[in-house]
Amino acid sequence: MAVDMMTWAMTLGNMRKRKVARTVVAHNCEVSTVFLGLDHNHGGGEPILFETMVFGGPLDSDSMRYHTYDQAEAGHAATVIEARKACEQIAALRRAARGSKGWRRHIRRMKRTS
Numbered sequence: 001m002a003v004d005m006m007t008w009a010m011t012l013g014n015m016r017k018r019k020v021a022r023t024v025v026a027h028n029c030e031v032s033t034v035f036l037g038l039d040h041n042h043g044g045g046e047p048i049l050f051e052t053m054v055f056g057g058p059l060d061s062d063s064m065r066y067h068t069y070d071q072a073e074a075g076h077a078a079t080v081i082e083a084r085k086a087c088e089q090i091a092a093l094r095r096a097a098r099g100s101k102g103w104r105r106h107i108r109r110m111k112r113t114s
Contacts, residue, residue: 011037015034017035018034018035018036018037019034019035020035020050020073020076021072021076023080025057025080025087026056026057026084026091028056028057029054029058029060029083030055030056031053031054031076031079031080033050033051033052033076034051035050035069035072036051048065048066048067049066050065050066050075051066052066052072052076052079057087057090058086058090059083062079064079
């Protein structure tokens with residue numbers, strides 16, 4: 001579908017029209033999938049038009065790109081699962097560390113030396 005340059009620019013500037021999905025995974029982590037607006041496959045071949053990116057959490061800045069809207073939706077869902085699992089693992093490690101006497105001793109030593 002061909003559009004004139006002004007229509008393309010106005011659509012590209014409207015994030016609501018570009019957003020495929022956005023999921024908050026944890027209080028400091030979200031996954032966002034958007035239509036890029038331009039082909040990011042600079043080497044030729046099938047155009048890469050969508051991107052999923054993780055903001056915050058242990059997978060911060062991870063990104064994946066896709067050719068089709070359906071791939072972008074599926075990739076978003078898979079990334080949400082991965083990000084959620086990574087956030088849960090970090091939370092479990094923090095809980096375990098807080099309960100450990102060794103961890104408390106380490107924190108006290110750090111406070112004394114700073």
